[in-house]
Amino acid sequence: MQKNRRKETSNPPIAQKNRRKEKIALIIGGIAVGFVNGYFGGGGGMLVIPVLTALIGLEKKKAHATAIAVILPLSLISGIIYLLRGAGERGVLLFGGAGVVVGGVIGALLLKKIPDKKLAPLFYSIMILSGLWLIFFGK
Amino acid sequence: MTQIFYILIGIAGGVLGGMGMGGGTLLIPMLTLFMHTEQHAAQGVNLVAFVPMSIIALIIHIKNKLIEKRVILPLLLSAAVMTAVGALVSLKTDTARLKIYFGIFLTLLGGAYMAAPLIKKIRNKKN
Secondary structure, three states: HHHHHHOOOOOOOOOOOHHHHHHHHHHHHHHHHHHHHOOOOOOOOHHHHHHHHHHHHOHHHHHHHHHHHHHHHHHHHHHHHHHHOOOOOOHHHHHHHHHHHHHHHHHHHHHOOOOOOHHHHHHHHHHHHHHHHHHHHHH | HHHHHHHHHHHHHHHHHHHOOHHHHHHHHHHHHHHOOOOOHHHHHHHHEEEEEEHHHHHHHHHHOOOHHHHHHHHHHHHHHHHHHHHHHHHHHHHHHHHHHHHHHHHHHHHHHHHHHHEEEHHHHHH
């Protein structure tokens, strides 16, 4: 039963005997993923994906989908803490939040059409630029 | 007018999120840089908005059998505790500082993702 399940993953780098090692790797990875997602209010998903692909050997599509299943409960926990501690602005929450949900559906539908390889470097450059902007002109 | 901008920025972040590119990593700086939303508030929006959005996405992914269940529990074991710790520490961090830390985080993450395919290419050439 367990062996069959293992076969679902493509290209497992860790031997089947080393399930325990895999679990330990996941728990250690979870420490970083959890902290980052709570501290920065996001970005945990981008950390989970390399953990799942490089460490566990999941294929890209599965890693992306599974990342959502991991980040959902994390965002719920830290989101509640943020709101309870009063770190929310009603306007942004309502209107920004509604936009995110609508955009999320559009994005999921678009994913099939846009070649990821072309778009990804553009996205990462914007990330780096806005990161530098925040560091030097954030105030 | 402000509300329209909130919606537009939300849609932009949501589209990227829905495409699985880490929409929050851009939603947060768009809110703080363009709308002068306070850093913690921007992070809070991202966390809260992620929940309904990802439920919709998850339903689709479960139907397509793309979820690898066995990794979820061990990951959540430590991550669920650490995310609460992270949130509490973050809320005690000064806004201006948190903004800079977030900028460093974005730059490193973007850099790492940008470099990954290049490193792969060089490795493949060597082999």
